[in-house]
Amino acid sequence: MTSAHRSKPRPTPPRGWRGLLARLPVHMHRIGLGPLFGGRLLLLIHTGRVTGMARKVVIEVVEHDPRAGSWTVASGFGESAQWYQNLRRTPQATIQVGRRYHAVTASFLPAEDGGRIMARYAALHPRMAVRLCAYMGFAVDGTSEGYREAGERIPFVRLDPAPCGRTARDDVSR
Template sequence: MAAAHPAVPRGARAADGAPRHAAHAHRPRLGLPRQVVIEVVQKDERGYVAASGFGPRADWYRNVMASPDVTLQIGGRRVQATASPIPTEEGGEIMARYAPRHPAAARQLCKLMGFAVDGSAEDYRQVGHHIPFVRFVPRRVP
């Protein structure tokens, strides 16, 4: 499931300082391993959260929804995880919290998805209802 080469150098960050990580998954129909760099917008006690900036039709999003057992590469370590979609209301709250911490990335994500925002938490919350968010929950490996 994991790729042979690290996709993201240790400590890699987006222009606004947000961490970048790699997710490794299989293409559902072909079973071929795929690797993609994602931005973790939130890490909490339940796992890692990423947003699909290109919506539900993004290849990586469709792949992890079809084959949710993935390997995350975080820095120099690999974490086995299960991907699950985040409910719309929770996605709105995630976006409302993310935007003030990473304003440039939040504006860019909104623009990419065709949303104009006024910068308020409520505006970002409403946009967050339209962005597919995924939670990657680490699995215990026996």
């Protein structure tokens, strides 16, 4: 058995009062409190694949490359997450980090890249990495190889700056 085997099924999104609590960061961004998250969370404004309407979700930033202007996020609910499926359909989106908006295009990373990203994340945030993997149902042994194996099974998305001609304000006003 590998060191990052699945110990329980992938979690499902929270419902009821837990769902309301999970949506609290969206409302905090909306009223201008996004800077409280210190760049660790971003608000993703994307297009719903069924309705075509703007949808919002707050996601943890796994990596940020300031030189490239890109952010990397992971889908804790796997490929079945609504935001993930919406980006698959329409990869153009807007993110809000702090008080700034950025027009971005989503790129879906291969499993090998996900493994490297997760190993780097675990080295920088060891306690959070253990909790994140446990939440997603992965039993890891605490080694970089264990995190690499878990990361290969988690969908990672890189949000790169949008090509010229499209602005973040275009998306936010929808």
